[in-house]
Amino acid sequence: xxxxxxxxxxxxxxxxxxxxxxxxxxxxxxxxxxxxxxxxxxxxxxxxxxxxxxxxxxxxxxxxxxxxxxxxxxxxxxxxxxxxxxxxxxxxxxxxxxxxxxxxxxxxxxxxxxxxxxxxxxxxxxxxxxxxxxxxxxxxxxxxxxxxxxxxxxxxxxxxxxxxxxxxxxxx
Amino acid sequence: xxxxxxxxxxxxxxxxxxxxxxxxxxxxxxxxxxxxxxxxxxxxxxxxxxxxxxxxxxxxxxxxxxxxxxxxxxxxxxxxxxxxxxxxxxxxxxxxxxxxxxxxxxxxxxxxxxxxxxxxxxxxxxxxxxxxxxxxxxxxxxxxxxxxxxxxxxxxxxxxxxxxxxxxxxxxxxxxxxxxxxxxxxxxxxxxxxxxxxxxxxxxxxxxxxxxxxxxxxxxxxxxxxxxxxxxxxxxxxxxxxxxxxxxxxxxxxxxxxxxxxxxxxxxxxxxxxxxxxxxxxxxxxxxxxxxxxxxxxxxxxxxxxxxxxxxxxxxxxxxxxxxxxxxxxxxxxxxxxxxxxxxxxxxxxxxxxxxxxxxxxxxxxxxxxxxxxxxxxxxxxxxxxxxxxxxxxxxxxxxxxxxxxxxxxxxxxxxxxxxxxxxxxxxxxxxxxxxxxxxxxxxxxxxxxxxxxxxxxxxxxxxxxxxxxxxxxxxxxxxxxxxxxxxxxxxxxxxxxxxxxxxxxxxxxxxxxxxxxxxxxxxxxxxxxxxxxxxxxxxxxxxxxxxxxxxxxxxxxxxxxxxxxxxxxxxxxxxxxxxxxxxxxxxxxxxxxxxxxxxxxxxxxxxxxxxxxxxxxxxxxxxxxx
Numbered sequence: 001x002x003x004x005x006x007x008x009x010x011x012x013x014x015x016x017x018x019x020x021x022x023x024x025x026x027x028x029x030x031x032x033x034x035x036x037x038x039x040x041x042x043x044x045x046x047x048x049x050x051x052x053x054x055x056x057x058x059x060x061x062x063x064x065x066x067x068x069x070x071x072x073x074x075x076x077x078x079x080x081x082x083x084x085x086x087x088x089x090x091x092x093x094x095x096x097x098x099x100x101x102x103x104x105x106x107x108x109x110x111x112x113x114x115x116x117x118x119x120x121x122x123x124x125x126x127x128x129x130x131x132x133x134x135x136x137x138x139x140x141x142x143x144x145x146x147x148x149x150x151x152x153x154x155x156x157x158x159x160x161x162x163x164x165x166x167x168x169x170x171x172x
Numbered sequence: 173x174x175x176x177x178x179x180x181x182x183x184x185x186x187x188x189x190x191x192x193x194x195x196x197x198x199x200x201x202x203x204x205x206x207x208x209x210x211x212x213x214x215x216x217x218x219x220x221x222x223x224x225x226x227x228x229x230x231x232x233x234x235x236x237x238x239x240x241x242x243x244x245x246x247x248x249x250x251x252x253x254x255x256x257x258x259x260x261x262x263x264x265x266x267x268x269x270x271x272x273x274x275x276x277x278x279x280x281x282x283x284x285x286x287x288x289x290x291x292x293x294x295x296x297x298x299x300x301x302x303x304x305x306x307x308x309x310x311x312x313x314x315x316x317x318x319x320x321x322x323x324x325x326x327x328x329x330x331x332x333x334x335x336x337x338x339x340x341x342x343x344x345x346x347x348x349x350x351x352x353x354x355x356x357x358x359x360x361x362x363x364x365x366x367x368x369x370x371x372x373x374x375x376x377x378x379x380x381x382x383x384x385x386x387x388x389x390x391x392x393x394x395x396x397x398x399x400x401x402x403x404x405x406x407x408x409x410x411x412x413x414x415x416x417x418x419x420x421x422x423x424x425x426x427x428x429x430x431x432x433x434x435x436x437x438x439x440x441x442x443x444x445x446x447x448x449x450x451x452x453x454x455x456x457x458x459x460x461x462x463x464x465x466x467x468x469x470x471x472x473x474x475x476x477x478x479x480x481x482x483x484x485x486x487x488x489x490x491x492x493x494x495x496x497x498x499x500x501x502x503x504x505x506x507x508x509x510x511x512x513x514x515x516x517x518x519x520x521x522x523x524x525x526x527x528x529x530x531x532x533x534x535x536x537x538x539x540x541x542x543x544x545x546x547x548x549x550x551x552x553x554x555x556x557x558x559x560x561x562x563x564x565x566x567x568x569x570x571x572x573x574x575x576x577x578x579x580x581x582x583x584x585x586x587x588x589x590x591x592x593x594x595x596x597x598x599x600x601x602x603x604x605x606x607x608x609x610x611x612x613x614x615x616x617x618x619x620x621x622x623x624x625x626x627x628x629x630x631x632x633x634x635x636x637x638x639x640x641x642x643x644x645x646x647x648x649x650x651x652x653x654x655x656x657x658x659x660x661x662x663x664x665x666x667x668x669x670x671x672x673x674x675x676x677x678x679x680x681x682x683x684x685x686x687x688x689x690x691x692x693x694x695x696x697x698x699x700x701x702x703x704x705x706x707x708x709x710x711x712x713x714x715x716x717x718x719x720x721x722x723x724x725x726x727x728x729x730x731x732x733x734x735x736x737x738x739x740x741x742x743x744x745x746x747x748x749x750x751x752x753x754x755x756x757x758x759x760x761x762x763x764x765x766x767x768x769x770x771x772x773x774x775x776x777x778x779x780x781x782x783x784x785x786x787x788x789x790x791x792x793x794x795x796x797x798x799x
Contacts, residue, residue: 029400031785035784038557044720059594
């Protein structure tokens with residue numbers, strides 16, 4: 001068993017950010033249909049264990065490649081660039097983040113569900129633009145710029161999760 | 173008298189190859205067992221034709237009663253008659269809501285490290301764990317199924333609420349083990365319903381399953397396409413169900429009628445009346461509640477739909493809020509959901525139907541029996557897993573883990589390792605280091621939940637890693653690996669990396685039972701019927717061995733080319749050996765021969781798996797595959 005192949009190679013897909021996601025979905029489903037433990041319940045322990053390991057590996061590869069953030073991070077890691085959040089961000093970006101956080105905290109305290117929905121949508125559309133930029137940077141092989149943008153996106157993804165948590169809290 | 177068996181045209185001509193498998197819905201209020209017969213999923217009824225088995229167990233000094241007989245004892249012997257035991261599975265005494273109104277004699281049990289463990293109940297039959305009580309229900313269903321199907325079961329799929337955490341799942345699997353069942357899979361209830369609905373209606377697209385049972389609430393969002401049932405997100409509340417609506421009515425009656433504190437049997441009577449009133453309101457605008465209590469007090473009140481809706485509004489809101497969150501987790505809008513399948517007896521309440529219809533902007537789907545659909549789906553999955561798949565029947569289930577898994581870090585904070593809604597099976601590893609110079613042991617605390625503070629999450633297990641060689645602080649590299657299998661059950665292992673010292677760890681479940689406890693319970697039940705138990709164990713080993721032989725034979729037919737001549741000869745001799753001992757009654761010889769065959773085919777299995785993965789991922793059939 002060869003678990004050492006990278007996630008792109010596992011699916012036989014080109015190592016690129018602009019992945020054909022429909023093709024990825026199709027390959028993922030076909031692979032799971034072969035290796036999933038449910039397909040191997042009748043066999044001996046060794047084969048069942050293998051099925052679980054393969055199925056786990058394919059899930060991991062699929063989850064990483066399917067989402068743009070983790071796909072970009074993984075691509076950079078393959079190129080030897082670890083994207084960590086310790087690096088300094090531009091003060092302009094940090095200011096914006098603080099404003100966002102304040103707005104979320106205020107809406108949460110005021111139990112303003114609709115305001116949180118609005119913030120959610122606004123952030124989503126901002127991030128969509130960022131992801132488009134990211135794609136361009138990958139096309140131009142601008143790895144350092146991509147890493148900077150990715151750091152910002154990691155902040156924004158976290159913020160999005162916070163908005164969703166606030167929504168859940170407000171609705172309960 | 174043995175009947176001649178005639179197979180259906182086009183069906184397998186080898187009836188012995190059809191393995192008896194069942195799906196069991198182990199519910200809070202009622203339990204069911206179903207199977208697939210001639211391609212149709214059917215619920216198996218008792219000898220009186222009743223499909224449901226009330227999930228009630230009554231302990232006498234000498235005997236144990238289960239189901240309707242036990243239910244009849246509820247008001248006369250409430251202390252020894254356990255209802256809704258599912259609410260206690262994998263739970264500590266502090267976790268149980270409304271405990272003050274329950275008539276039971278609870279025993280707070282201690283966990284492995286002296287912290288709170290799974291609650292137990294003192295009954296006339298002795299102190300019982302919820303696992304043992306659930307096992308009694310499973311035993312009755314097993315007997316029912318074996319009687320109806322005419323032979324020993326080769327396996328069962330048992331359903332659990334999707335929102336059950338690891339401790340609750342492990343407790344359910346332990347109960348099945350204790351009842352002597354071979355668990356093919358723990359299946360999430362809403363997913364089971366989706367299988368039954370989806371296969372029946374050829375459904376494609378995004379579906380939501382809203383499942384409100386007696387004691388649990390689940391919401392699952394699934395994508396159905398070309399034979400794959402993919403759960404995108406799940407949410408819920410494992411302590412919210414019809415029982416809570418009864419409780420609200422119960423409290424309302426006490427307040428309205430100005431009752432003094434109730435005796436255990438009066439409380440039970442009043443709770444029953446509360447439930448009846450709730451059910452009455454499903455088709456009536458007002459429910460009269462009249463009852464003479466043992467205390468002499470007389471209750472005569474009327475519950476209107478409007479009041480009922482008002483006192484239960486926050487409960488309904490909780491389910492709607494969980495549904496919204498699941499949709500957000502799946503990144504979907506309500507308009508993208510093609511249909512909403514309603515499951516569980518509690519969805520009969522009109523205000524539930526109304527709230528769900530309003531949220532999704534469409535009428536919920538009610539064309540399935542909400543009491544039976546989970547058991548039917550489980551039976552279909554069991555049939556498939558037992559290897560009775562009909563040609564052309566080709567579908568697969570991809571489920572998720574409902575709650576994030578994490579570890580306790582410095583300051584009582586949670587570090588998430590596997591986020592909720594990850595598709596299972598899944599594995600993740602994380603590295604940790606020592607805090608002090610010369611530290612040789614490390615305590616790892618595994619928790620489940622979404623909150624930041626460990627104290628707000630559920631404690632699953634504590635593991636101790638010993639034998640780390642003394643080093644300066646921060647030099648050791650301890651890699652902790654989480655693996656969640658297809659049942660949604662977690663196993664954890666840890667290893668020190670720099671020295672390669674494999675310090676095996678033992679998981680001590682905080683709210684589960686240790687292996688020795690289970691073994692003790694099994695032994696207890698065997699001493700009551702040891703000859704029976706012996707025969708049963710032998711029969712199980714024979715069924716298992718037969719299964720392995722058939723699987724090996726078909727693998728040899730398909731992929732003989734993957735073995736060298738010497739390897740083939742070795743496998744063949746192991747097969748012959750197993751066939752030789754199979755007819756005898758030496759269980760250990762069978763186990764041993766099975767282990768040998770397993771070893772002999774391990775490498776073969778790996779090659780077969782590699783080949784099938786390559787074929788799937790290359791998108792075409794490769795004639796020759798290099799190894």
